[in-house]
Amino acid sequence: MPLRHALAGVLILLGLVQQILTFTGTVLLPHGVGYALWLATLLLWRDIPYRTRYQAGALAVIGLGMLLTANWHYGADIDWLAIASGNTYVVAMLVGVSFIGLIGNRNDAKRPLGRPVTGKRGSAGTWLGVHLLGTILNLSTVFMIGDRLARRAPLTTPQLLALNRGLSSAALWSPFFASMGVVMTLAPEMEYSRILAVGLPLALLSGLLTTLELSRRFDLTEIAGFSLSPRSLLMPVAMAALVMLFHFQLTPGLGIVSIITFLLPAVALASNLPKGPRWTLHRVRQHTLTRLPAMRGEIALFLSAGLLTLGLSTLVAAATGSEWTLFARFGSLQAIISFLAIVASAAVGLHPIIGVSVLASTLELTGHEQTLFAFTALASWAVGTSVGPLSGINLSLQGRYGISGYHMMRHNLGYALALSTLVVLALLGLDAWL
Template identity: 65%
Template structure:
C-alpha cells in the first residue's frame, strides 16, 4: 500500500479514536481530555504534509507563537505550566467537527433534489440561499459542494451564484447549534444562553438572505442565473436534528452542553440510519468515512487545534506578566463588545480566520456569567461576517478550489454585504448589551 495512503488512513483512525475517547469522557468513568488531545494532534502531525499551503502556514505561525509565549512565560516570569495539558485547547470543538462529519452517512444527495421547474431570477437566488442556509446548519461546508455542483450542471457558476452560496452558509454561523462557530463559543463561554443567541441570530440570518436577494437583483441580470430548490422533505433532517439536540439538552441529558450532545448524537444517528442496510454495509461505510473523509478535514483540524494552543499560550503569558486578575476589559459591555466585533472582522479582512481573533479575545478576558452571552454573540456575528468577506476563510478557499473563483474577487463583491451585516450586527450587539444578559 502507498505510504501516503497508509499515513492518511492511520490519521483517520486516530481521529476516530479521539472521538470515541471524547464520548467516553462524557460518562463519569474517566477524564479523557488529555488522551483525546494527543490523538487529535497525532492525526494532524501525520497529515501535516497534506494540509493546503495557506492553512499550513497559518497553523504553523500559530503554533510557533504559542510555544514562544509558553516558553517566555516559563523562563521569563517563572510561570508554573502544566506541559502535559497545553494541547487540550479546542479538543471539544474538534471532536464536535468530527462527530458532525458523520451526517454525510445519513441519506444521500438525492434527498436534496431540485424541483422539475427551472428556477431563475431573484427567486432562484433566494431559494439557493435558503437551501444552502438550512442544509448548511447541519452539513456545514459540504453543503457548498452539494448545492454548487447541482446548479453547475447546466453551466459554470456565475458571481451571483457564488455570492448566494457564500452568504447562505456564512450566515448560518449566527444561530446554528451544529456550526463549528457555536461549538467554539460554547467551549469558551460555557454559560452562554443559546435561546438569546437564536432569538437574535436567526432573524439576522434571514435579513442576510433578504438583502442578498435584493442586492444581487439590482447588481446583476439574473434572468438566466439558475437557482436551487429543496424539496420539503429535505428540510426534515435539519429540523429533526435540532429537535433531537433540544430534547437531550433540556430533558434527557441536561448536564451536557450542546457541543457534547451534538458530538455523540450525530454519529449515533448515522450508525442507526445505516444499520437498516445490514451490519456489513454499515461497517464498510464507517470504514470509508474514517479512511477518506476524516483525513480530508486536515485543514479544519489543524487550524482549530493551533488556535486552541494560541489561546493557552497567550492567556498563560498574560497571567504571568500582568497577574491572574488582569483582563483586557474590566467590564465586557456594549462598547467593549462593539469594539471587539470590529477588531475581529477587520482581522478577517487582513486574512486571519475569525477563530484566531475570537481565541485571542477570549484569552485576555475574564467573563462573568452575565457577560458570556454577549461575548458569544460578538464571536458568532464576527465569524459570520468575517468568513463571508475574508479572502482566506474556509468558505472562500473552498469556492476557489472547487470552482476557480478568486478569493479576493469574492472579498470585493462582498464589501457592501459585509458593511450592511456589520451595521445590523452592531445594532443587535447594542440591544443585547442593554438587556444585560
C-alpha cells in the same frame, strides 16, 4: 492506499470514539483525543495542500512561540501535556458530521435533483435554510446544505457567501450557538429576552442585505440555491428534532456540539444496520480509510488554530495579570469600541472568542452592563466569523470545498462594514433601552 493514510484514518476514528466516551465520563487517556488527531495530522502532513499546510504550520509555530514566551518571560505555568487539546471538540464534531455521507445508499448521489431554484430566491433559500437549521445544528448544517448544492457543480462564490453569512448571523440570537454558551458563562446575569429582541431582527436584516448584495454583484441566473421544499428539508429537520430531543430530554447535561458529535454517527450506523452488520462494517471501514484521511486539511487548520488561541490567551493573561480594568463603565461608547476592535482582530486572523475572552477578563460588569456586553460579544462573533479568514466557518469551507479563507474575507468586507453599521445603531438603541 499508503499505509500511513490507513493508520491516520484509524487514529481519527479513535479520536472521535475517545471524545464520545468522555461524554459518559470514561477517559481512556488524558488528552488522548488531541494526541490521536495530531498524530494523524502529522502522518498526513505531506498530503495537505501547500497553502493550507503553510497556514496551519504558521499558526502552530506562532502558538508554540507564545506559550514559550509566556513560560520563560512571564513565568506562566503551562500544562504542556494538554496543549494538543485545543479545538479538539470542534474537530471531533466535524469528524462526526462526516458520517452524514453514510446515511442512505450510494445511489442517492445519482438520483436527479430536479429543477434548481436560482436567482434571488435561490440565494435567499440558501441563507434562510442554513440560518434556521444552523441555529440548532450549527456547523453541520453548512455541510448538509453545501454538499447537496455541490452535487450539481463545484460551489461558486455566491453560494459559499450565502452559506457563510447564513450561519455566522445566527450567532446574533441562537441560544444553541457556541457563542451564546461562551457569553452566558462570561455574563450570567444577561437578559436573553432583550438579546433576542435586538439580535433576531438584525439577523433578518443581514439576510436581506446578503440577498440584495449577491444579486447585485453576481449573475445568479444559473446559480443553484437551496430549496426549502419538504423533501430537501427532511433530513436536516429530522436531525434538528433529534438534537432537540436529546438536548431537552435524554441528555440535558450535554451541549449541542457534544450531542451532534455522537448523534450523527449513531444515526448513520442505524441507517445501515438493516442491511446487516457486514454491510455496516464495510461502509464504516471504507469511510475510515478514505473520507477521514481526506479531512486532513480542515483537521490541521482547526488543531493549529486551537494551539494559536491557547498561546495567545495564555500570553495575554500572563502579560496583563488580573488587576487591570479596561473601562470603569461599560456603556454604548465602550461597547462600540470593543465591537470594532474584536472585528478588526478577527479580520487579521484571530478568532472572535479570543477578543471576547480578553475583553471580559478586563471588565467589572454590573447590572445591565452584562446584557450590553453580551450583545457586543455576540455581534462581534457574528461579524467577525463571517469575515475572519481563520474563523470556524471559513476554515471549514476552505477544508471542505477548497476556497481560501482570505478569498472569503475579501468578498465579505463590504457586508461586514454594512452589518457593523447596523450593529453600532443596535448598540446605541440597546444601551438607551437598558
